[in-house]
Amino acid sequence: MDRLGSRCPLPSCVRPSALVCLLILTTSFLTLPTLRTLVLQLHSAVTGSYVSGTHSIVFVNCPNEQTARDIARAILDKKLAASVNILPKVSSLYFWKGEIEEATEILLLIKTKTSKVLMLSSYIRLLHPFEIPEVFSLAMNQGDVHYLKWFEEAVED
Template sequence: MAKAVLDKKLAASVNILPKASSLYFWNGEIEEATEILLLIKTKTSKVHTLSSYIRLMHPFEIPEIFSLPIDRGDAHYLKWLEESMKEE
């Protein structure tokens, strides 16, 4: 999934954090699972398309997808982020 997101230029970078232990409510019950967490770095303008694409590929009925805005960051990193997602 991470490679597919990068191939489509929907993100500049993906961190893969394996073996995340998760507890959550599902159908009124507490579920426990081991999951893989992806931290996907993208632009706000790509979040909707990225979310739609992940929902198509993800095995869960409701995958955990949310966005956190960046209000500040290293200028060099932010420039790299922008340039990494440019369509060729």
């Protein structure tokens, strides 16, 4: 008598237990950023300390002030950031298609949760007029406790 799952009519059949393990691993991998955020928030609440890297500042250059304001408002409307600073007239020198270019741009400093950086970056690419917009982030190490509390309330999970 054969046991259930010991034979499979198809060649190289995957047993149900292997499928369940694969599903659990895939689900765990996909939810890792969310789980990490929840664990960091719990740790912070229990210990009363700030966990370095929970929040980030995202830098984005824009061609003009109107574009910068439009992107900033769209980001805030989507609750992808707590605040955005618009710094006017940043001089930029960079390589583009083998040549050194020079431009005056507007710099956005976007404060967000580190768990939102990938989603924020994708959203900015949809809105931004540049072929390859400059989008990069730096994790925050410390901050004022009251500011960080406000920050947590301003950006939805």
